[in-house]
Amino acid sequence: MADDGYQEEPTQEEVLSLPPADASIPEQKIRSLKVGESLDFAELGPIIINSDGTTRRIANWDEMTKAEQDKTWERISKRNAKRIKQLKEEQEKEDKSGEL
Structure with missing residues:
Protein backbone atom coordinates (compact mmCIF):
# COMPACT_ATOMS: atom_id res chain seq x y z
CA MET A 1 0.00 0.00 0.00
CA ALA A 2 1.11 3.56 -0.68
CA ASP A 3 1.64 5.88 2.26
CA ASP A 4 -1.06 8.50 1.74
CA GLY A 5 -0.89 9.87 5.30
CA TYR A 6 -4.02 8.00 6.33
CA GLN A 7 -3.80 5.83 9.42
CA GLU A 8 -6.29 3.11 10.13
CA GLU A 9 -8.03 2.93 13.49
CA PRO A 10 -6.04 0.84 15.97
CA THR A 11 -7.18 -2.74 16.35
CA GLN A 12 -7.94 -4.27 19.72
CA GLU A 13 -4.43 -5.68 19.81
CA GLU A 14 -2.95 -2.19 19.37
CA VAL A 15 -3.70 -0.38 22.60
CA LEU A 16 -2.69 3.25 22.56
CA SER A 17 -1.19 4.65 25.74
CA LEU A 18 0.03 7.96 27.06
CA PRO A 19 3.73 8.71 26.91
CA PRO A 20 5.69 8.07 30.09
CA ALA A 21 5.58 10.76 32.78
CA ASP A 22 8.24 13.44 32.68
CA ALA A 23 11.08 12.06 34.77
CA SER A 24 12.16 15.57 35.76
CA TRP A 61 3.37 27.17 47.63
CA ASP A 62 3.90 23.52 48.51
CA GLU A 63 7.50 24.23 49.51
CA MET A 64 6.57 26.94 52.06
CA THR A 65 6.28 26.26 55.77
CA LYS A 66 2.86 26.55 57.40
CA ALA A 67 3.89 29.89 58.98
CA GLU A 68 5.03 31.24 55.59
CA GLN A 69 1.79 30.09 53.98
CA ASP A 70 -0.33 31.74 56.67
CA LYS A 71 1.52 35.07 56.39
CA THR A 72 1.48 34.95 52.59
CA TRP A 73 -2.25 34.15 52.52
CA GLU A 74 -2.92 37.13 54.83
CA ARG A 75 -0.88 39.56 52.71
CA ILE A 76 -2.33 38.37 49.42
CA SER A 77 -5.88 38.57 50.76
CA LYS A 78 -5.38 42.22 51.73
CA ARG A 79 -3.67 43.10 48.45
CA ASN A 80 -6.34 41.27 46.42
CA ALA A 81 -9.10 43.21 48.19
CA LYS A 82 -7.42 46.52 47.26
CA ARG A 83 -6.87 45.44 43.67
CA ILE A 84 -10.43 44.20 43.25
CA LYS A 85 -11.76 47.49 44.62
CA GLN A 86 -9.54 49.45 42.23
CA LEU A 87 -10.53 47.29 39.26
CA LYS A 88 -14.24 47.75 40.08
CA GLU A 89 -13.79 51.52 40.31
CA GLU A 90 -12.01 51.56 36.95
CA GLN A 91 -14.78 49.46 35.42
CA GLU A 92 -17.46 51.81 36.80
CA LYS A 93 -15.63 54.81 35.29
CA GLU A 94 -15.47 53.07 31.92
CA ASP A 95 -19.16 52.18 32.12
CA LYS A 96 -20.13 55.76 32.96
CA SER A 97 -17.98 57.23 30.19
CA GLY A 98 -19.59 54.85 27.72
CA GLU A 99 -23.10 55.96 28.67
CA LEU A 100 -22.55 59.57 27.59
Missing part, protein backbone atom coordinates in the same frame (compact mmCIF):
# COMPACT_ATOMS: atom_id res chain seq x y z
CA ILE A 25 9.02 15.99 37.92
CA PRO A 26 9.39 14.30 41.31
CA GLU A 27 6.57 11.82 41.93
CA GLN A 28 5.54 13.46 45.22
CA LYS A 29 4.67 16.66 43.27
CA ILE A 30 2.29 14.87 40.91
CA ARG A 31 -1.24 15.00 42.27
CA SER A 32 -3.64 12.28 41.19
CA LEU A 33 -7.32 11.92 41.88
CA LYS A 34 -9.48 8.84 41.71
CA VAL A 35 -13.05 8.89 40.48
CA GLY A 36 -15.27 10.27 43.24
CA GLU A 37 -12.46 12.05 45.09
CA SER A 38 -12.43 15.79 45.43
CA LEU A 39 -9.71 18.39 45.65
CA ASP A 40 -9.65 21.26 48.10
CA PHE A 41 -8.25 24.11 46.04
CA ALA A 42 -7.03 25.81 49.21
CA GLU A 43 -4.24 23.22 49.15
CA LEU A 44 -2.95 24.93 46.00
CA GLY A 45 -2.60 28.28 47.73
CA PRO A 46 -4.27 31.63 47.23
CA ILE A 47 -5.18 33.03 43.84
CA ILE A 48 -3.30 36.27 43.24
CA ILE A 49 -5.17 39.07 41.50
CA ASN A 50 -2.71 41.02 39.34
CA SER A 51 -3.16 44.77 38.87
CA ASP A 52 -4.51 44.17 35.35
CA GLY A 53 -7.15 41.73 36.63
CA THR A 54 -5.42 38.53 35.54
CA THR A 55 -4.79 35.80 38.09
CA ARG A 56 -1.99 33.46 39.01
CA ARG A 57 -0.85 31.18 41.81
CA ILE A 58 2.34 30.95 43.83
CA ALA A 59 4.63 28.42 42.16
CA ASN A 60 6.42 27.30 45.34
